[in-house]
Amino acid sequence: MASTLDASPPPLPQPGPLRSFGLWLRQPGFLSASPVLLFFLIGFVGPLVIVLGFSFLPERTFGFHGDWTVENYTRILSDSYYISFLWSFGLATATVVCCLLISYPVSYGLARVFGRWAAPVMLILVIPLFVSENVRLFGWYLVLLKGGGILAGSVKWLFDLDTGTLLYSNGSTLMGMIYVYLPYTLFPTTLGLSLVPRDQMDAASDLGANRWQIFREVELPIAMPGILIGSLLTFVLAVGAISEAKMLGGANIVVVAHAILHEFTYAQNWPLGSAISMFAIAITGILVIFIMRRLDLDRLLGRK
C-alpha cells in the first residue's frame, strides 16, 4: 500500500511561456478583478504616469513638449524644498509616536477592560469621523482663537484672566494631526490587541513572566501586525496632511502637500510640483514596502 502511495505521479507536460500567460489571464481571480483593475489603471495609475512625465519637463511647461530634464529634482534638494519634507516627515513621525502612546492604553481598555462598555466608547470615538476633517479642525480653530476663542473667552469670563493662544504654533499643528489621525492608529491597534489570547498571557504569567515580560514577550509580538498597520496608515496620511498646518499652524511652516499645492496653483510651476509629488510618493512608498514585508496580513485577519 505504502509503495503505491509513495510513487510520484508522472510529470505533467509543461505549457510554453506564452500559453501559460494566457492561462494566467483566464484565471477566475484575474477575470473577476479586471473591472477594478481597469478602474485603477485609468483613474489612478494613468494620472500618476502623467505627473511622473511632467516632473521631468522644464520649468513652467503646461504640455508634453520641451526637453527632458532632472532639474526639478535637483531643485528640491538645492532649494529649500527639502525643509518641507523634513517638516512633513518629522510631523508625521511625531504624530505616529503620539498616536501610539495614546492608542495603546485605550486599545487595551477596549479589548480587555471595558467589556460591554467597549461598544459605546467605540461609538464616541467614531462619531466625530462623520464630520469632515476641515470642519473639525475649524472647530479647534474656534476653540483656540486668541481673545474671543472658546477657550480663551471662557477663561477670561470665569477667572478674568487674559491668556495667550496656542494657535499658530507647531504644537497646535501637531495636536490637530494627532486629533485627526488618532482613529487610524487606534482601531488597528485595538484589533491587534484583541488577537492576543487571554490564556497565552495566563500561561506566560504561570511560567514566571512579570507584567513587563508578558508585554514584551507575548502581547507586543502578537499585536504587532495591528500596531504596524495602524502606524503605517497614520504615517502615510500624516505625510500628506495640509489643513492642520494651514489652519492651526497659521502656515508657519510649509508642509509637502502645501508646497505641492503652491507650485500647482500660485506659482504655476507644474513640473516642480510634479517632482515634489513623485519624491514624496517614492519616500513614502519605500517606507511602506519596508514595513509591509514584515507584516503577516493572514495572521492579522485570523486566517492562520
Place this chain on the structure above:
Amino acid sequence: MAEGATILRIENVTKQFGKLRAVNGVSLDIVDGEFFTIVGPSGSGKTTLLRMLAGLEKPSAGDVFLRGNRVNDVPANKRPTCMVFQSLALFNHRTVGQNIEFSLKMRGVSRAARRERCVELMDVVRLPQDYYAKGVTKCSGGERQRVALARALASDPDIMFFDEPLSAIDYQLRKFLEVELKDLHRETGKTFVYITHSLEEAMVMSDRIGIMQSGRLIQIGSPDEIYTQPLNKFVSEFMGEVNTLPVQAGTDGKFDCPDLGTQLVGPSPSTSANGSQTGYLVIRPESMRFLNDPSEADNHIKGSLFNEYAMGSRVQYHVRAGSQMLVVEKLREMAFRGSVNDDVIIGWDVKDSVLVSD
C-alpha cells in the same frame, strides 16, 4: 501512594463571580508526589479551583497553603507550580525551543544552559531534536501536547497542574497520552493535579480522585473506592453507563421498585450513604446476567430484549423491563444468543449492587 507530607492544602476556598458561586467552600489536602484528579461536568467549578491553586485567580474566601505557607496573595509567576492549559496556550509566534525555554528565559538563565535543558526535556517528552527550531503552529496535535508538557516541566516546578489537556484530542491518541502522562508522573515523582470531565480518564491515571458537583467537592477517594462505593446517584452515573433503579425501603428488608413493579433484594439500608428510606439501587451493566432460571441470581427481572450493540470487545444489550431500559454488558466471546423482542430473564447478585442517595 497517598501517604507522605501534604504539599498543597486548601481550606474552605470559595470563588464568587458576581452572583455565581463557582467554587463553594472546598477543602482538600494534596499529598506530595501523588496524582490527584478532580473530575466534574463542565460548569462544576473545577477549572476555577485549579486556577486558584495555580495563582491565576484569587479566592473570594478561604486559604491556599503551599508547603504550609499561605499563598493566597502570591501571583502565578511567583509560585513554584506550572500549568498545562486546556488550549495548551502555546506561544504560536515562537518556535518549539522558544516555547520550552520560556520560563528559563524569564528567570534569566543563559542561552547555552537553556538550550541544554531544552534538549533534555525534548528527550523526556519524546520530541525529536530537530523540532527545536520548528514553529509550534507546524506541529501536530500530539506534538503540541508534548511541547506544552515540556514547557511546563522546564522550570522544574513542585506541582504540575493540568486543565483538561487531552479533551480536544482524538480517542486513540488520548489513550496513548494518558499512559505517557502516568509514566511521566512516575519518572518525575512530581505532584500532578489533573482535571477532567472524564472519570474514565481519571481512573486510568490517578492515585486519588475528587468529584466536583456545582462548586463542591462531594467525594474524594481512590479510583477503586469511587468505583465501588459511589456517594450518590450523581457520582454513580458519572462513571459511565449504569443501571439506576429508584427504590423505597419496603417490608422485610426488601426494596420496592415501582418502575419494575417488583420487590428487590439489596444491600441493607445501613450500608447506604445515609440510610434514608428512598434511594437508588445501582447495578453496573457488566454485573447483569442473562438467566436461564430465576434462581440463578439474588434478583431477577423479566423483560424483553430491545436491541443489541456490538462494542468491540464487549456486546451491550438493552432490555425493556417495566418503565425502565436496563443495560447488560457481556464480553464478546460470552455473548448472549438471542434476537430482538425475545423474552429474557436478567438478574444480579446483591453484592454487585450499591444503594445510593439522590
